[in-house]
Amino acid sequence: MTYLEAQDHLAKIKKEVVINHELAGVTKLFDGEKTCLFENVKHYEMPVISNVVFDRKSIADSVGVEVDKLIDKYLACMAEPLPCEYSQEKPAHKSCVQVGDAVNLLELPIPIHHEKDGGQYITAGLLIVKDVATGKQNVSIHRLQVFNEKEMGILILPRHLWHLFSQYEARGEALDIAICIGAAPALLLASQAITPYGVDELEIANAMLDNQLKLVKCETVNVDVPEHCEIVIEGKLVPSVRKVEGPFGEFPRYYGPAGDRPVINVTAICRREDAIYHTILPGTKEHLLLGGIAREASMLRTIAHTVPTVKAVHITFGSSCRYHAVVSIKKEHEGEGKNAILAAFSNSHEIKHVIVVDDDIDIFDADHVEWALATRFQAGEDLMLIKGSLGSKLDPSSDKGISDKIGLDATLRLDRDSNKFQVMRIPGLEQMKREDYL
Template structure:
């Protein structure tokens, strides 16, 4: 597999000159993020020398939608279909012993100091400190033994403590159950996982579905897992680093501000706290960080949302052809949907289905299947020539939205849909797209160009 581990994926990217290597020493405070941001979406970056550390840092390993499709051994158009199929048909993982797991080559259980052990960056000007941004937080349901995987922002708040933002989703549900019993929730934070497991960690699934089993299905072979040293959690055996710990009951501490995906800061508030009990890592381990609001951040969250959105719309309009959560809309707020229109009114039905899929979705553009939804110029052309606000606009006020959208009133705002599909009763030549015969067959090399 080209994406069996972070290392094999980096080797694959290097073969096509998609990895930049920085040899000079960089500061983990701002400088590392600043350099990586200049290459965002163009190349992954390996920082060989980070001031104060022997461990290199890698950034941007899946900062391009096409790269993610390659890692999943498909193309951009089939990516969400392959992802959806894997989510619907999880495959059990394969357990290995500790001596078989590279991530167990070094085990630290005493005198833990996160900032001495790991080159955890400070990314933005007003971030409250060093943040782990590419850590897969894994917890186990003690009743079903199923695990849940998600990415949560993690602030270093002490030598062996992390502040964690738990949104009202599955990890938070399991923690609340444990806290109600006065118990901590055991967890593991995986840093430097393979890109497929990074992607499946963001799957929108019913409670009780193990995202690591979705990774197995998407890979086409069981993901090897190993049991942690100090907690009852299984982690990818080929990961670079694992931080083990417990989310403490009835303990809260200040966390934030932190630069988030909408390119604004999430404010400071009291959040849950993780007490770290161990760190394990590979020989010559690499630390993976995600630049918040960069393409890697956006695409990892956006593609699983596309898969979920596609399935929701398909229940209402079976002829949906494709969906795209655009990077300009932070891969959360803006959706472009293409359909093969068979009945009038379907475009508006798509809009309402999209709103129902996720409260984050704010603006929806619906186009015909001849429009390339991944080409912003094509989408804008459809808006310009196939949309009239008088009859094609859907506007809904007072809806729940994202609290990280500063234009809302504490998360409450308006949503808008644009039906840019061609009317079925239109005269055929009126919307006939111009074309030059033979254009697709021209090779400029044949003309000396």
Template sequence: MRTENLARAAMAEAPKDLRAWLAHLAERGKLAVAREGVALADELAAISKRLERERAVLFPRPEGHEIPVVANLFAARDWVAESIGSDEEQLLTRFLAAARAPLPSREVSSAPVQEVIHSKVDLLRQLPIPKHNERDSGPYITAGLLIARNPRNGTQNVSIHRCQISGPNRIGVLLLPRHTLSYFRMAEEAGGALEIAIVIGVHPALMLASQAIAALDEDEMGIAGALLGHAIEVVKCKTNSVRVPAHAEIVIEGRILPGVREPEGPFGEFPQYYGPRADREVIEVDMITHRAQPIYHTIVGGGYEHLILGGVPREATLLQHLQRSFPNVLDVRLTRGGTCRYHLAIKMHKIADGEPKNVIMSAFGAHYDIKQVVVVDKDVNISDPDEIEWAVATRFQADRDLVVISGALGSKLDPTTNNGIGAKMGLDATVPVDAPELEFKRIHVKGEEDVDLAAVLEKDPNAAFSRVVSRAR
């Protein structure tokens, strides 16, 4: 009950939309504003990268375009918690609660996102779409929620895909083997196009929910509603049946064309390598709608925002998956060094030897992206890479604690795999259950936690140092 009360109190403080989140960041000195006229190709991304660990950046009139661009909405894990009115300790708990009890969206007849309508589409003229990494094939929509409807039952899916601008009304899109691709195959097998919408500029909760490892036909919009404590208002697109967030900034309405594949890529991806050029699916755009004065959100491919946005929702759903079979699993972390996708650290209260290896195998089955798992004891801080490495250095032996699985499906964006087929490795860095108490007892300085540094340290260290030196003479 106490956790529920904390969640309710936190939700009351969550920013209400993208604009409120930006105002929240500005109030806390976490929003930078660039000069007008920054170039959309390279320069905008370069500035964003320099500030990606510190501040969000707003770019007014990029290359003279009337629509401003914003980047770096998430520069750290605690920002993710702030965006949904939570604290970092409760973040995964909040996300899990939302995933377990989603709030269905509520349809409305009119919406701010449809205040302006472009029935004749010219993507690069009407929207300030940046080019990010040096070898990217051109401008990309990187922070757009791609919303698709199951052509058989109308259930919606929300996800993010890289979207290359290939023409005035044409977009090349990479569809990995997840739900959007499943819907498209249904439509293509029936001989039709898949109706979709690309939504740009939404509340951070919608971005987070889009990255949940949800079941097929589980609408991520409901997870976003539960995160915010109220149903997301949606409106029907003007040219198709897709329902989109009413308070979004921009919507691109279109269709994924059946039987059409065109070159897409290269593009700088989350592993910090370029996803290769290949023939991909194609979206034909029918209409653009937006607010009267919209804000365009972009994510620099492979940057911190890209990693953090994908990491936290996956952590929550991975934790849920593991705790179904292993309730003594306490926490998980997709490490930044592991691209917030490939390397997973698991903290558990170990009950029996051998159990960590079962946990490792369960983690590999939870998501194909995971290629390395380290299991540690409950005394290890898995938010600290040094602590994880220390556990491996002092509690792991390769000949008894290593699990290797070859020929398993992994990420096709991992350049070390053969079209996604590669090896997976698990490390049991836990203490044996029957180990003598002092053998693995961590050293500790008594009273360290109680030291009041303000009370014991001199306020002017330079003057104090001079006094000590003068006495020594």
């Protein structure tokens, strides 16, 4: 809070706000600009916070680096995670504990965000599970629909949580889970890391936080959670039970459909006395950037295996931080632009359009990228079209996820006529300042 206020990044919403739709609307008004602290939520004592991180700088600041070093730091921490120690202190989130019959999710200010959402959704919970065979934990964020006081539905795409849950389900056993709401941004970012199964994302977060992350044990489940968070919901992912969850307004700004989904039975709710409830409004910069930065890091690493001179990757907001990648390379061999495109596609099935440019182009400036396309790209030579591969099922233009993809190589040929591509320049412009002429 102190940081946000010092940076003038905090909008304190004093007016009474209704939890359904109105809270989402105000969050949207400040999307990309400010964190919203809702101090007066109708029918609830607990304040709500949204847009906790809202641009690249706020994320970089949260892990103590400059924006242009964020991906490097993330990759370094993924390469060398740091095991966490247990805290010896009683954590603040254990000052109010509900167990058994006392558990009541409906007391928390959990919003309905969009018009056709199936109900109230928890969207900013770090879902932690422990693989008891290795002691390593897995952390991920999932949309969680509140069904009643003690039950939630969960969407689990086939990644690491699904991998562990399906083993328990095959044995007819429930999987212990904990959901942490109101944890530090570094933990949210670490939860999105694209790693092999078995890498503990809390250890990545600990590396990002310079070994300051301590854990505490849960009350009713065998899971360790961060010492500092506002609310911890404990529960069991039950085997062989499915209930209808959804629809839900998702990151591409369309609704994900309703379907039969696994169910969590809540066994405890622990919270700070003065807890603040964090919600992530789907499709906002906060939502998109958390996934986008993780994908940029992963794609940079993959492309570097085949094009070592890759400089940076930008997965754009316009593509919901999922579908379009702009890649800059320092081309040293003819054909590397197309190899970078192939590597980008191999990195993520969600990627649909890739543009590769030379390293004199600012890939975070859409006009600059378009200029490269306009003046360095010829479709007959530089366009790669791939038909009928797997894309994102949430892209409504795909056929149940089957999608065409294109790669655009807008790098200059190495044997070009350098006179034709001489970029015009005004001598001395770099040193000139407007104020000196006013």
